[in-house]
Amino acid sequence: MDLSTAGVLLAGDIGATKTTLGLFAPSGAVPGPPLRQQTYRNAEAACFDELLRSFLDSNGLQPVSACFGVAGPVIENTVHMTNLNWVVDGPGLQTRFGWQRVVLVNDLVATAMGVPHLASTDVRVINQGKRRKGSAVAVLAPGSGLGEAFLVFPEGRVFACASEGGHASFGPRNDEQMELLSFLQQHHAHVSVEMVCSGMAVPELFTFLAERMQVPLWLQQELAEAADKTPVIVQAALAARRGEAVCDIAVHTLRLLTDILADEAANLALKTLALGGVYIGGGFAARVEPFLEPQRFMRIFCRGRYQAMLGDIPVALITNPQTALVGAAACAIQAASDDPAHPGRLPDKDTFSASA
Known part of the structure; x- marks a missing residue:
C-alpha cells in the first residue's frame, strides 16, 4: 500500500508536559497499530506547530486528516491549554497543513475512546x-x-x-x-x-x-x-x-x-x-x-x-501509556466516516478489560 496516498490519519495526545504523535492507516472502526509514532517533551518546543512539523518532516508522510486529544476544554475546535501556555487551533491547523479535517477533543475524551480497545x-x-x-x-x-x-x-x-x-x-x-x-x-x-x-x-x-x-x-x-x-x-x-x-x-x-x-x-x-x-x-x-x-x-x-x-x-x-493516542485515532476514524448520526462503534468483541 502506498501510504502517502492511502488516507493516512494523524492522531496526537497533547498533555501538559509531553506530546505523543502517531500516524495510522484507516482500518474500519477500530484503529490498528500506529505506522509511525514519536513522543516529545513540550518544553523543547515554542508551540505545537513546531512539534508537528518536526514529526511530519521526519516521517515523510502527509496525513489527510487529524485528531488531537488536548489537555483543556475544547471550545469551537480550539483549546487554550490548562497547564501549558499553548493554543491549539483546529481550523488554523487545517489551513496551515492543508488537511481535509482537524478534530480537537479533550485529552480525557481521547483516553476514554481508547478504553474499549484495551486488552x-x-x-x-x-x-x-x-x-x-x-x-x-x-x-x-x-x-x-x-x-x-x-x-x-x-x-x-x-x-x-x-x-x-x-x-x-x-x-x-x-x-x-x-x-x-x-x-x-x-x-x-x-x-x-x-x-x-x-x-x-x-x-x-x-x-x-x-x-x-x-x-x-x-x-x-x-x-x-x-x-x-x-x-x-x-x-x-x-x-x-x-x-x-x-x-x-x-x-x-x-x-x-x-x-x-x-x-x-x-x-x-x-x-x-x-x-x-x-x-x-x-x-x-x-x-x-x-x-x-x-x-x-x-x-x-x-x-x-x-x-x-x-x-x-x-x-x-x-x-498502557498509548491509550489516549489510540483513542484519538478512533476519534479520527469516527470523524472520517462523515456520519454524525453514529458517533462510533465498539470493537466486535464487546468486553472491557476491568471485568475480563
Whole structure:
C-alpha cells in the first residue's frame, strides 16, 4: 500500500508536559497499530506547530486528516491549554497543513475512546466487579492535572463525554482532609480536586504534612536542590515502600493523594452512574501504582447509601501509556466516516478489560 496516498490519519495526545504523535492507516472502526509514532517533551518546543512539523518532516508522510486529544476544554475546535501556555487551533491547523479535517477533543475524551480497545494486559484490576453492559464507563486520570470523562453507549454505539470535573471543589472526607482544605484555603481562593489529586498536588500535600511530621535531613537536602519537587517526593515514597529508606512523610503524602483519588473515583462513578466500570489513567497514576492498593482503595470507594452498588463496579488502572493516542485515532476514524448520526462503534468483541 502506498501510504502517502492511502488516507493516512494523524492522531496526537497533547498533555501538559509531553506530546505523543502517531500516524495510522484507516482500518474500519477500530484503529490498528500506529505506522509511525514519536513522543516529545513540550518544553523543547515554542508551540505545537513546531512539534508537528518536526514529526511530519521526519516521517515523510502527509496525513489527510487529524485528531488531537488536548489537555483543556475544547471550545469551537480550539483549546487554550490548562497547564501549558499553548493554543491549539483546529481550523488554523487545517489551513496551515492543508488537511481535509482537524478534530480537537479533550485529552480525557481521547483516553476514554481508547478504553474499549484495551486488552487485559493493558490494565491492572483493582476491583473485578460485575460490568453492566450498556452502562456508562467513567475515566479519570491524574497526570500533571486531573482529567475526567465518561463513555455512554446509545444504541450500541460509543460516545465520549468531556468533563472538567478535576476543577470542581475538593470535598474532604475526614478530619485530616478538612485540615488540608483549611491549609490550602490560606493560599488559594478556590481549592479544586486537581490541587490535591495530581502530580502538581504533591509538593503542597508534602508541605501540609511537614507541619505535622518530621522530614528526614537527606530529603530536605534533595528537595532544596530540586527544581521539581514532585519526583523527589515520589521516589522517596517508593524507596520507603521497597524497604530501601525510612521516609514516613513521603509515604503519607502518596497515601493521602491516593485516598483522595479513590474518593473522587467514587464521586465520578455516582455522578455518571458508571456501572460499566471506572478506569484510572494518567502518567502520574502509573508512577504511584504501588500505592493503589485494592483493599484500601475499595474501602474508600464503597461508601454511603450506594455502598453495595459501588462494590459491584469494576475498577482498573490503565497501564498502557498509548491509550489516549489510540483513542484519538478512533476519534479520527469516527470523524472520517462523515456520519454524525453514529458517533462510533465498539470493537466486535464487546468486553472491557476491568471485568475480563
